[in-house]
Amino acid sequence: MAAGSTYSTIMTNTLGSAAASYTLSSIPSTYTDLILVIDGSTVSNIQFRMRVGNGSVDTNSNYGGTQLYGYATTAGSGRETNATNPYIGASSTTNSTHIIQFMNYANTNVLKTWLTKGGDMGSNQIDLSAYCWRSTSAINTIQISGNGGNISSGTTFTLYGISAA
Amino acid sequence: MSPILTGVIASGISGNLLTNSFESIATFTLTGNSTGITFSSIPSTYKHLQLRMFLRGDRNGGDDLNIKFNSDTGNNYSDHVMGGDGANTAPYGQAPFGFIYSYQGFPGAGTATGLFYGGIMDIVDYQNTSKNKTIKMFQGYDNNGGGNVQFTSGSWMNTAAINNISIAPRYGTNFVQYSQIALYGIKG
Numbered sequence: 001m002a003a004g005s006t007y008s009t010i011m012t013n014t015l016g017s018a019a020a021s022y023t024l025s026s027i028p029s030t031y032t033d034l035i036l037v038i039d040g041s042t043v044s045n046i047q048f049r050m051r052v053g054n055g056s057v058d059t060n061s062n063y064g065g066t067q068l069y070g071y072a073t074t075a076g077s078g079r080e081t082n083a084t085n086p087y088i089g090a091s092s093t094t095n096s097t098h099i100i101q102f103m104n105y106a107n108t109n110v111l112k113t114w115l116t117k118g119g120d121m122g123s124n125q126i127d128l129s130a131y132c133w134r135s136t137s138a139i140n141t142i143q144i145s146g147n148g149g150n151i152s153s154g155t156t157f158t159l160y161g162i163s164a165a
Numbered sequence: 166m167s168p169i170l171t172g173v174i175a176s177g178i179s180g181n182l183l184t185n186s187f188e189s190i191a192t193f194t195l196t197g198n199s200t201g202i203t204f205s206s207i208p209s210t211y212k213h214l215q216l217r218m219f220l221r222g223d224r225n226g227g228d229d230l231n232i233k234f235n236s237d238t239g240n241n242y243s244d245h246v247m248g249g250d251g252a253n254t255a256p257y258g259q260a261p262f263g264f265i266y267s268y269q270g271f272p273g274a275g276t277a278t279g280l281f282y283g284g285i286m287d288i289v290d291y292q293n294t295s296k297n298k299t300i301k302m303f304q305g306y307d308n309n310g311g312g313n314v315q316f317t318s319g320s321w322m323n324t325a326a327i328n329n330i331s332i333a334p335r336y337g338t339n340f341v342q343y344s345q346i347a348l349y350g351i352k353g
Contacts, residue, residue, distance in 0.1 A: 006187055006188055006189040006349065007186070007187035032192075032217075032345075032347065033217060064307045064308070064309030064310065064312075065307050066249060066250065066251045066305060066306075066307045066312040066313055066314045067249060067251075067314065068247065068248065068249030068254065068314050068315075068316070069249075075247075075254045076249075076254060077248075077249025077250060077251055077252060077253055077254050077255075077314075078249075078251065078252075079251030079252070079307075079310070079312075081309050081310050082309065101283065101285060103217070103219045103281070103283040104219045104281070104343075104345065107343065109279065109342075109343050110219075110279045110280075110281050110343050111277060111279040111280050111281065113219070113280070113281055113282070113283045113306055113307075114283065115283045115285065115303055115304070115305060115314075117303060128249070128303065128305075128314050128316055129305070129314055130283065130304075130305025130306050130307050130312060130313070130314040131307055132277075132280060132306065132307040132308070132309065132312075134277065134309065136279060162187075162217070162349075163189060164189050164192035164194075164217075164345070164347040165189035165190065165191055165192045165347070
């Protein structure tokens, strides 16, 4: 079996000031999967949300997701259908980390599936989810936003590419 | 802490600290239907393994995953799952069992065209002959009103080093075109 170096940093950025959103663009299509790591906070107790697209992000109702979450002694499952700005995870003024795995993001024969896991210190919530962007377009643009509030200064976004043999 | 998570955080600090620590071993990408995929002669030179799966089947309503190690078909596996179907949490487990199992794991006929499941399985310390083998798996798919997300811990109750992994639909149907399973090795 062949082997090779395969886990590369594509881009990384730290917000120098609070912002309503952050966009990663011109993502190369040369990897198999992408991993986006978000580490930071928001200016109030809200949520991180995300849109993806090719050239520009899709703002239409083309997203759906299945969620599993837990906080304190509560566990639950939820769903978004025909969403326009899909959920990533809970966020607060404390700190949260979310890892999003985009599978076969550049394959133009398939719909786009990603898995997200994360947790937020302020709300003590953990989130797991599976989402689908109902498009066969390759993802080369990702926009992260705070749902109803700004993303805090100091929040980092790091994008990795994984190459299969 | 998972070595995968450690590596991600390390890479986020500066540069690409993970160069050559996470290596692609082999990848199967289907150009047509297949009843299953097997990784054989897995090298012993890594510390941990990771399977990254992107799957669709042809069974109406989807199928479960059937994962075995070293061709062991005995009841030497166990797993516990925390799942969500969009309305309910669904914890379940089984032991002993004949394979690592993913209930209603991946989509099939009747789901949106082009919809695939995503799954990531970490196999920890796969070469250690003093331990039974432990796996953790994160997986799911969404069909805009259907689907599931699951987090699994499992065990192969055998101390043998893993050199063979087979992944197949449980009910004997097929994985379809564009399905892909990639095996990676992580150096410790």
